[in-house]
Amino acid sequence: MKKFVCIDLDGTLLPMDNDYFIKMYLKELAAKMAPYGYDPQELIKTVWAGVYAMFENDGSQTNEELFWKLMNEHYGEARVKKDYRLFDEFYSEDFDAMKKYTDGCDPDAKVLIDGLKKSGCQIVLATSPVFPQVATYTRIRWAGLKPSDFDWITTYENVIHTKPNPLYYQDILEKFQTDGEDAIMVGNDVDEDMSAASLGMDVFLLTDHLINRHDKNIDAYPHGGFKDLMAYLEK
Template sequence: MRRNRVKTVLFDLDGTLLPMDQELFVKTYMKELALKGAAVGYDPQELVQIVLAGVEVMVKNDGTMTNEERFWELFMARFGGEMEKHIEVFEKFYQNEFARVANVVNPTRLANQTVQVLRDKGYELVLATNPVFPKVATLERMRWAGLNPKDFSLITTYENCHYTKPNVDYYREILAKIGAKPQECLMVGNDVQEDFSVAKLGVQVFLVTDDLINTAGDDYSQLPQGDRQGLLDYARSLPSVLS
């Protein structure tokens, strides 16, 4: 498959454009959420448990609801009360305390440099980050990474998606939203299982080996790959798609 057929590049965020140790990120995120929850009257341990359970129901989503609807269906069944008040707590958390989690990520200029190289060459860009976060939290993580949301034609969040990684229907939904053919797309990620199930559709892939995740121990030796500097070099080698 010729790489010069690519017109659209899909990027993972966490561990790809935003360097991080995922386990440390989740641990710190849950710690801050528990502190916020305790401060406003939730049982902190129970809040963390239901949020993690909410991720699981989103991962199992069958497409009949958005991920947002799945999450809040579970949350409200446990906590009850006024949904708007619960949502406000989360929004304020992501706008304020969540910023402390930035202390455990390691932003690199290579991320935005890669994005700008591809933008200048005319590629359509999609931020294909696993949509288990609301938009407010995703935009915050993009800010940590030094990325401009305006550079992306689509940013996947729990509000606008009905599936999650590694479900191939998550990628089908993206392609349908942007009107792209699989063979004209490239997926860039650091998780062999979650990011590259898209290859089943005929989408090309590039594995970022920094912060590599390979939970199933799959052989990835034949995949196009490199560290973040290698990704930037690869982007520079791609042809312009400007007409």
């Protein structure tokens, strides 16, 4: 069994249709900010621009710094500074209600993580780091898990790359002084999660909520449901 396990959250440990969740969550964020003069469609477009900027992060700043730099450029630093508390309030107080846009909790996720912990594995929650820590921790709890279940959790505050950039995975390996051949990445997104294989990491594609934007042949990767994953990890 691999002793260093990276695992995705959305659509992997937490059942959801990712596109639907993002669409509805951004709609709710826009509704929150509309009374304060933010045009909903413009805000959603700007947030997406910030996300795409994080995808292209050259490693010179954290994803958080890059995102808010773009927001400052679009809305003006003074306005963003004044209204930052409203964005923070959304994630710390309102975001928990977004659970209704997921598919609930899969008990197999907790069985998996508990089993990995008992076997002495180091576990990194390698979730796409475009959310603040508070929103990531909230989604972990939706999955029936705790932030303390993981040795590290990637969020937009603490990383300088994001999926599918292989440097995102390289940064994780370097942080834990681990070689790719000693690690595995588990996720449901063919492009974002399976890119870890380029570093020599083992991979497993969880197909319960598969994302395969380019209709790639998934037979190139070990794949299946939670039971298949558990059997694969025990090899």
